[in-house]
Amino acid sequence: MKNVKLTLEYDGTNYCGWQRQSNVITVQEEVEKRIGEIVGDKVDVIGCSRTDSGVHAKAYTCNFKTNSVIPPEKFYLVLNSVLPDDIVALNSKEVPIDFHSRFNSKGKMYSYTILNRSERPAINRNYVYQYGHNLDCDLMREAAKYILGTHDFTSFKSTGSKVKSNIRTIYEAKIIEDENKVIFYITGDGFLYNMVRIIVGTLLEVGEKKIIPLEVKTIVEAKDRTKAGRVVPAKGLCLEKVMY
Amino acid sequence: MKNVKLTLEYDGTNYCGWQRQSNVITVQEEVEKRIGEIVGDKVDVIGCSRTDSGVHAKAYTCNFKTNSVIPPEKFYLVLNSVLPDDIVALNSKEVPIDFHSRFNSKGKMYSYTILNRSERPAINRNYVYQYGHNLDCDLMREAAKYILGTHDFTSFKSTGSKVKSNIRTIYEAKIIEDENKVIFYITGDGFLYNMVRIIVGTLLEVGEKKIIPLEVKTIVEAKDRTKAGRVVPAKGLCLEKVMY
Known part of the structure; x- marks a missing residue:
């Protein structure tokens, strides 16, 4: 099991913020769905913070755990091939298994x-x-x-x-x-x-x-x-x- | 009859450029339609240049002739109330009757x-x-x-x-x-x-x-x-x- 940290840029215009909610589209839901398609399994993506509806991010950090064989440092490239136009992954890398995007943020x-x-x-x-x-x-x-x-x-x-x-x-x-x-x-x-x-x-x-x-x-x-x-x-x- | 010069900012993403064409949406068509609604008559708006599909403008100039009673220097405010989100008029003023946005451009x-x-x-x-x-x-x-x-x-x-x-x-x-x-x-x-x-x-x-x-x-x-x-x-x- 690897812990993968992702950095995302997104245009928040068409999203009800980061955090998953019922009946509205959020960035977390979109990213989790796309990562799930790639790794063939449901994933929980931990975000560095909620962001509100319409707020943008140039370098939002998040992390998820996976057994995927895709090298962590290449994962963002695969993800970009399926993400919509208004979300892009800027990089990805393996981090210690206990790394948490929100709790570890300084x-x-x-x-x-x-x-x-x-x-x-x-x-x-x-x-x-x-x-x-x-x-x-x-x-x-x-x-x-x-x-x-x-x-x-x-x-x-x-x-x-x-x-x-x-x-x-x-x-x-x-x-x-x-x-x-x-x-x-x-x-x-x-x-x-x-x-x-x-x-x-x-x-x-x-x-x-x-x-x-x-x-x-x-x-x-x-x-x-x-x-x-x-x-x-x-x-x-x-x-x-x-x-x- | 007055000659009114307008300065427009527009996001060209959703337009097939400035110039009126059949079967596609252009900035000229949109602006002429809105001015027409305001003055209650068909107007020809003369642009400073064609711009291509997807090209933007921060200060596109154009002019049109009208008998409207709206003061030329206030016209842009009235126009902004009916223009779509991706086009905005920045100012308007009366210019000599023979002023031509394209031919007079230096x-x-x-x-x-x-x-x-x-x-x-x-x-x-x-x-x-x-x-x-x-x-x-x-x-x-x-x-x-x-x-x-x-x-x-x-x-x-x-x-x-x-x-x-x-x-x-x-x-x-x-x-x-x-x-x-x-x-x-x-x-x-x-x-x-x-x-x-x-x-x-x-x-x-x-x-x-x-x-x-x-x-x-x-x-x-x-x-x-x-x-x-x-x-x-x-x-x-x-x-x-x-x-x-």
Whole structure:
């Protein structure tokens, strides 16, 4: 029995996120079905995280155990021959039998892309959130400092998820301006439900000068979801990488 | 009667190019139909160029004449309310009655985007040409100098188009590397049928060291389509801007 780790890129537009659910199409279900066809047996694919409906991934990691004779480092090539257009495997390799994509993850980096113009996008319309307001990126950068480090992020968690602790550590929060795009890169040891999207929603309020940067410190300390900004749309969010 | 100039962004994936044709869906047909609904009359929309099936545009210009009472500078907002997701109008304005989007154009800039990796893309798959070969961008830059200036570009024209002259002027040819992407920006006074895609196909041969940069000079001088490279796929091509 081998444990095979896969890295996937996917366009989440047409999926209800990663995790298998009844009556909707998910990335996990699609990948498990295709791997099952290849190895001729039912497989459980363990993902590094749930991702929400419409969220994308440039390097989603997952693993599965198999007795397949296909060399682990070639498995992704075989898988790509049967995966749909919107999912592609970037690599595969054998990992220790007890490796677990979620439990062994040391951190993740997400990006969130804003198209900062008045008109909706035609090109790239599934990968950006169009938001046509004046945004002061320096103010957002100043505010982002208050989410760095270890905090109870209750203010930045949507209801509906059950986790033991709301404490997470944010290692880095970068904001890049690129023509008419503003891209947030947020790296942490883990994220609560909708946490990245609520952080971005809150930073946008700073960028629009609805609140001052220091207010973000108060919001973190409040541990109260009603104090933070809204959940920005899923399509701007992308899992960039997973650290082990 | 007013002459209204429109700037459109469109995702060309689902269209057989700009120009109206029977039995296929084109951008021109879609835009004419929507404008017709707004003004309550049939309109002819004059485009700045044909674009091929699957080619995108970030700033395609076109114009139409109308007696509509909608202020020209607001027309694009009304149009956006009825255009499909993959076409958006970025602005509109009144222009002199004799303005013609194609005849008055002084030049165009196209981009061509290569995803330089071994695996096909899932994200952005309709906007890039995946080409997984080692590419020496400096060699391609050296070769690109030979297409600058005024030349007979017969070697870079697909058959099937009838134009009076194959002489065109290329003002600039830039090659940008951005992570695993290689983006060509080519600016000229006009382009022959498939010219940008054949230029890129030829430069790729240089990048792969199949031919030396100086060979591109010989290819230009040959005025022989069989000497140049292949036509690279449409989806990597995007009309960036039109100069007047």
